[in-house]
Amino acid sequence: MSSLxxxxxxxxxxxxxxxxxxxxxxxxxxxxxxxxFKDLNPGVTTFQRRFVKEVKKCEEMERILRYLEKxxxxxxxVIAATKEKEMVPCARDVLELESTFEKLERELRxxxxxxxxxxxxxxxxxxxxxxxxxxxxxxxxxxxxxxYSEPPSEDSVSMTVSxxxxxxxxxxxxxxxxxxxxxxxGVIKQERFPAFEKVLWRLFHxxxxxxxxxxxxxxxLQAVRGAVKKDVFIIFVQGxxxxxxxxxxxxxxxxxxxxxxxxxxxxxxxxxxVMTQMQDLRMILRRTEEYRASVLxxxxxxxxxxxxxxxxxxxxxxxxxxxxIDITQKLIVAExxxxxxxxxxxxxxxxxxxxxxxxxxxxxxxxxxxQQTPPTFNRTxxxxxxxxxxxxxxxVGTYQEINPAPCTIVTFPFLFAVMFGDCGHGLxxxxxxxxxxxxxxxFRKWKNEVTDVLIGGRYIILLMGxxxxxxxxxxxDCFSKSFNIFGSSWCVRPMFxxxxxxxxxxxxxxxxxxxxxxxPGVYSGDPYxxxxxxxxxxASNKLSFLNSFKxxxxxxxxxxxxxxxxxxxxxxxxxxxxFQAIFLQFVPQLIFMLSLFGYLIFLILYKWCITLRSExxxxxxxxxxxxxxxxxxxxxxxxxxxxxxxxxxxxxxxVLMVPVLLLVKPFLIYRTRMxxxxxxxxxxxxxxxxTDTRSSFxxxxxxxxxxxxxxxxxxxxxxxxxxxxxxxxxxxxLRLWALSLxxxxxxxxxxxxxxxxxxxxxxxxxxxxLVVLFAAFAVLTVTILLVxxxxxxxxxxxxxxxxxxxxxxxxxxxxxFAPLSFDSxxxxxx
Amino acid sequence: MASxxxxxxxxxxCGLVLSIWxxxxxxxxxxxxxxxxxxxxxxxxxxxxxxxxxxNALQNIYGLYNQVGYNCFIAAAIYVGxxxxxxxxxxxxxxxxxxxx
Numbered sequence: 001m002s003s004l005x006x007x008x009x010x011x012x013x014x015x016x017x018x019x020x021x022x023x024x025x026x027x028x029x030x031x032x033x034x035x036x037f038k039d040l041n042p043g044v045t046t047f048q049r050r051f052v053k054e055v056k057k058c059e060e061m062e063r064i065l066r067y068l069e070k071x072x073x074x075x076x077x078v079i080a081a082t083k084e085k086e087m088v089p090c091a092r093d094v095l096e097l098e099s100t101f102e103k104l105e106r107e108l109r110x111x112x113x114x115x116x117x118x119x120x121x122x123x124x125x126x127x128x129x130x131x132x133x134x135x136x137x138x139x140x141x142x143x144x145x146x147x148y149s150e151p152p153s154e155d156s157v158s159m160t161v162s163x164x165x166x167x168x169x170x171x172x173x174x175x176x177x178x179x180x181x182x183x184x185x186g187v188i189k190q191e192r193f194p195a196f197e198k199v200l201w202r203l204f205h206x207x208x209x210x211x212x213x214x215x216x217x218x219x220x221l222q223a224v225r226g227a228v229k230k231d232v233f234i235i236f237v238q239g240x241x242x243x244x245x246x247x248x249x250x251x252x253x254x255x256x257x258x259x260x261x262x263x264x265x266x267x268x269x270x271x272x273x274v275m276t277q278m279q280d281l282r283m284i285l286r287r288t289e290e291y292r293a294s295v296l297x298x299x300x301x302x303x304x305x306x307x308x309x310x311x312x313x314x315x316x317x318x319x320x321x322x323x324x325i326d327i328t329q330k331l332i333v334a335e336x337x338x339x340x341x342x343x344x345x346x347x348x349x350x351x352x353x354x355x356x357x358x359x360x361x362x363x364x365x366x367x368x369x370x371q372q373t374p375p376t377f378n379r380t381x382x383x384x385x386x387x388x389x390x391x392x393x394x395x396v397g398t399y400q401e402i403n404p405a406p407c408t409i410v411t412f413p414f415l416f417a418v419m420f421g422d423c424g425h426g427l428x429x430x431x432x433x434x435x436x437x438x439x440x441x442x443f444r445k446w447k448n449e450v451t452d453v454l455i456g457g458r459y460i461i462l463l464m465g466x467x468x469x470x471x472x473x474x475x476x477d478c479f480s481k482s483f484n485i486f487g488s489s490w491c492v493r494p495m496f497x498x499x500x501x502x503x504x505x506x507x508x509x510x511x512x513x514x515x516x517x518x519x520p521g522v523y524s525g526d527p528y529x530x531x532x533x534x535x536x537x538x539a540s541n542k543l544s545f546l547n548s549f550k551x552x553x554x555x556x557x558x559x560x561x562x563x564x565x566x567x568x569x570x571x572x573x574x575x576x577x578x579f580q581a582i583f584l585q586f587v588p589q590l591i592f593m594l595s596l597f598g599y600l601i602f603l604i605l606y607k608w609c610i611t612l613r614s615e616x617x618x619x620x621x622x623x624x625x626x627x628x629x630x631x632x633x634x635x636x637x638x639x640x641x642x643x644x645x646x647x648x649x650x651x652x653x654x655v656l657m658v659p660v661l662l663l664v665k666p667f668l669i670y671r672t673r674m675x676x677x678x679x680x681x682x683x684x685x686x687x688x689x690x691t692d693t694r695s696s697f698x699x700x701x702x703x704x705x706x707x708x709x710x711x712x713x714x715x716x717x718x719x720x721x722x723x724x725x726x727x728x729x730x731x732x733x734l735r736l737w738a739l740s741l742x743x744x745x746x747x748x749x750x751x752x753x754x755x756x757x758x759x760x761x762x763x764x765x766x767x768x769x770l771v772v773l774f775a776a777f778a779v780l781t782v783t784i785l786l787v788x789x790x791x792x793x794x795x796x797x798x799x800x801x802x803x804x805x806x807x808x809x810x811x812x813x814x815x816x817f818a819p820l821s822f823d824s825x826x827x828x829x830x
Numbered sequence: 831m832a833s834x835x836x837x838x839x840x841x842x843x844c845g846l847v848l849s850i851w852x853x854x855x856x857x858x859x860x861x862x863x864x865x866x867x868x869x870x871x872x873x874x875x876x877x878x879x880x881x882x883x884x885x886n887a888l889q890n891i892y893g894l895y896n897q898v899g900y901n902c903f904i905a906a907a908i909y910v911g912x913x914x915x916x917x918x919x920x921x922x923x924x925x926x927x928x929x930x931x
Binding site: 428479481482483484534537538752755756759760761762766767768770771774775778 | 848851852855856859867868869870871872873874875894897898901902904905908909912
């Protein structure tokens with residue numbers, strides 16, 4: 001029977017269903033999420049499996065879908081979310097989907113290619129256009145150069161005039177006269193221009209005229225080309241060979257050259273034609289973009305649905321790969337692990353699946369017995385899921401072992417709260433957890449790792465916060481200040497004359513004074529109703545009191561937690577019917593722990609309950625050490641009469657338990673083996689089977705001998721681990737004290753160094769400073785005390801559970817139940 | 831009207847949370863100071879001269895307590911203002927979000 005405290009009982013079931021109904025049946029099982037398919041072909045590699053081609057097809061479709069989604073995101077098209085559970089397509093629809101996808105992809109790629117080409121053309125035309133416009137000016141200038149020999153004047157356009165033209169040229173020619181200047185015009189990136197200029201200079205020693213101007217960046221230009229700045233340039237040179245050289249240089253600098261007509265009229269013609277071409281191109285581009293948007297929008301309506309369909313199909317094919325196909329190709333055999341209580345549901349799902357596929361034969365469920373260990377399945381709901389996850393993180397429980405998760409729901413937040421212990425911080429944490437719980441769905445969309453962890457643990461945080469408020473009230477600590485709700489039990493006035501020793505002068509003489517509880521009236525005799533008395537908050541020896549209290553509390557909590565762990569092992573033994581182990585393991589362990597550490601707790605509680613004078617009170621630690629060392633010399637260091645006798649008895653009992661744990665169980669195993677060996681030997685002598693059985697028997701004997709040693713060693717390790725572990729684990733629980741001390745001190749430091757500075761300013765500016773300092777206080781509280789200390793306390797509470805608590809009873813050697821579930825598949829991959 | 835929006839949605843939400851916390855906590859501190867709670871004695875800026883013998887010693891301390899309490903109340907009022915401002919920013923941010931989409 002399944003219960004919260006144990007993993008579910010699982011059974012191995014053989015499924016037989018027809019090949020035609022395979023898709024529908026498996027999809028129904030996937031929607032259920034209750035069965036785990038066993039791999040029936042473990043020796044086969046992934047490439048040799050039967051449905052590997054279909055899996056590849058599904059992956060190809062996924063790739064196309066991803067490409068589509070990327071394109072949609074780029075064009076800012078909203079992808080509609082699907083809501084209903086759609087049917088999984090069968091093999092025929094797969095082909096249809098596949099062809100749709102391929103067509104879409106091809107279309108989209110072609111559109112993109114055309115778009116890029118058109119854009120390129122537009123860019124070129126724009127360059128030509130700006131070239132034509134700007135070179136007008138240059139041409140006029142060049143003509144003026146031809147006619148006039150004076151050096152041109154500086155103007156806004158930078159010029160590189162070679163004034164050496166006249167000096168270096170042969171005396172044959174001169175600037176005036178019929179000089180045939182040819183030119184090269186083009187566009188180059190602005191950042192490359194200075195280098196370009198220098199290279200030309202070096203090559204031609206100034207036998208050229210270079211003009212350049214920046215192309216004005218219009219908005220359209222920027223949209224089409226981007227933010228690259230380009231310059232128009234034109235070079236006037238003499239001679240044809242020079243042209244070739246310049247052409248090569250231009251190619252080196254990746255300047256695009258355009259042929260420019262010589263006459264004004266032709267240039268005007270060209271300009272006009274370029275204009276019209278650009279208009280056309282712009283229109284075509286716009287149309288292309290519209291078409292692309294329409295294709296993507298149409299696809300966007302379905303892409304989510306397609307994506308989930310493809311994922312489901314891939315999962316089905318993967319599952320089919322795990323099954324066995326019968327020789328006749330008509331029957332599929334699958335083996336599944338399934339919870340016993342859900343067998344009926346699974347059967348119904350299979351019947352439904354086969355009905356949908358229209359086959360006449362219902363699938364057959366055949367439960368088989370097996371020696372293999374089933375997977376561990378713990379049924380969880382949203383609340384218990386977080387706790388089960390943190391238990392499984394250390395080790396998944398062995399099949400049908402007791403599940404520590406239900407106890408962890410209470411003990412984990414409690415141990416956290418013991419270390420955190422501040423009701424103000426606890427309140428903030430609780431409110432934060434409530435907010436996360438209410439906004440959990442919208443947080444899931446962020447798909448950040450940290451938020452995922454936060455959402456998974458939202459109920460844990462809620463419980464941690466609520467328990468922290470409780471322990472904060474017990475420690476009487478709220479942002480490092482105490483509440484005085486019920487009236488303190490300590491009173492200062494009776495310390496003064498006539499009741500007590502103090503005078504008015506005493507106040508002047510001493511900086512620190514100690515209240516004496518034996519003076520009547522100072523201590524009312526009734527302790528504070530709930531929690532620590534608020535007077536300790538303003539006492540300077542607060543830590544001496546609180547340290548002693550918290551240390552003893554930690555030891556009490558630790559020993560109780562460990563005793564609880566040991567008693568859980570009893571439950572395990574009863575369930576697995578290992579009754580011998582109860583007497584050989586559970587009882588000695590319990591007696592050992594109780595007689596030593598249970599007695600320690602008794603001492604602590606007893607010392608708290610009786611009245612002692614603090615000067616003569618015996619230290620519990622010393623008492624304990626002396627008890628172990630049998631040292632009873634100082635008689636007055638005893639708490640009660642008969643203590644010596646009782647302590648000696650307890651120590652001897654505990655010491656006696658060690659050999660019981662160490663030796664009894666291996667000895668019993670040895671004896672049973674001896675008995676069976678004698679029995680078998682006797683049987684063998686009666687039968688006449690001869691030497692072969694005897695030789696096989698000697699093998700058996702040697703195996704036994706080896707494993708006897710193993711058993712002894714294993715038992716020794718287990719005993720030592722338990723006994724020494726008791727002491728070290730008890731000491732380990734002292735971290736409960738250490739962390740709560742650290743938290744309290746940090747909280748107090750924050751108050752004193754940040755907020756108190758603002759409070760102590762008594763002038764009018766105090767309120768403004770208080771506003772600023774409170775903001776700083778709040779930020780530091782959240783980051784240091786809530787986040788850092790919270791994580792720290794979380795980690796330590798977790799460690800206490802995983803190591804100190806669970807190593808008393810938990811084996812944790814199972815494997816987790818991983819059902820085929822479409823819901824979790826879609827959730828994880830989204 | 832020029833854009834009254836000067837902080838993003840996250841800053842406005844943080845400001846709102848901070849001011850709610852500030853209002854509640856400072857108001858409670860103010861109440862505890864004006865009722866002369868003994869636990870808060872170390873936060874009151876008294877000097878040794880205030881504690882000299884005399885009939886006014888106790889009233890001096892109480893007066894200081896009240897001063898600090900009033901400071902807390904004023905700070906809480908300032909936080910109410912900051913809270914209203916943050917709330918307006920949050921609403922403006924939401925409106926802007928709806929407009930764009």
